[in-house]
Amino acid sequence: MKKVSLLLAALILTACFESPEKKCTDFKIGKFRVEQTINGKRSVTVFERNDSIEVETYNGKKDTSSIRWVGDCEYILRKKHPKNRQEAIAIDMKILTTSKNSYTFEFGEVGKSKTFTATAVKITD
Numbered sequence: 001m002k003k004v005s006l007l008l009a010a011l012i013l014t015a016c017f018e019s020p021e022k023k024c025t026d027f028k029i030g031k032f033r034v035e036q037t038i039n040g041k042r043s044v045t046v047f048e049r050n051d052s053i054e055v056e057t058y059n060g061k062k063d064t065s066s067i068r069w070v071g072d073c074e075y076i077l078r079k080k081h082p083k084n085r086q087e088a089i090a091i092d093m094k095i096l097t098t099s100k101n102s103y104t105f106e107f108g109e110v111g112k113s114k115t116f117t118a119t120a121v122k123i124t125d
Contacts, residue, residue, distance in 0.1 A: 024073035024095045027103050032120040046123070065091075076110065 031048045047056040054065045054077060065077040073095040082088040090110040097104045101122045108115035 022073055022095065023098045024103070027095065027098065027120070027122065028069075030125050031123040033123055034118050034120045036118055 029050050031046065034045045034047075036043050036045075043058070045056060045058045047054055049055075049067065051069075052067050054067055056063045056065065064080045066080055068076045068078070070076060075093050077091040077093060079087050091107055092110050094106045095103050096106055096117070102119055103122075104117060104119045106115045106117050
C-alpha cells in the first residue's frame, strides 16, 4: 500500500510540472512582427508567411524565402534569390513556446550550434 501511495504521489507531481501545450500550427500562416535590439539599435522586421513562402520586410527591403516544414514547430528557411554565399545558407527555425498571439522562437544557421532567440507577434491571420 505504501508503494502504491508513493507511486500515485509521484505521478501527480510529474503531471503538475508538464510543459504548457504549444500550438505551433496557429502560427504557420499569417503576418508577424519581430522587434529586436541589435548592437544597441532597435530593429523591426515584418514578415508574412504561408505554408511554403515567407516574405520579410526589413529596413524597407523585401526578401523572399522558401519554407520547408520539418515538423509542426520547426522549419527551414532558404532565400529564393541570395546575393552571396552567406545569404545562401539555410536557417533553422524552431518555435519554443506559444501564447494567444505570439510565439518565441530560436533560429540559427543549419549545421551550426550558435542560435538566437526572438519573439514574433501575430498581426493578422
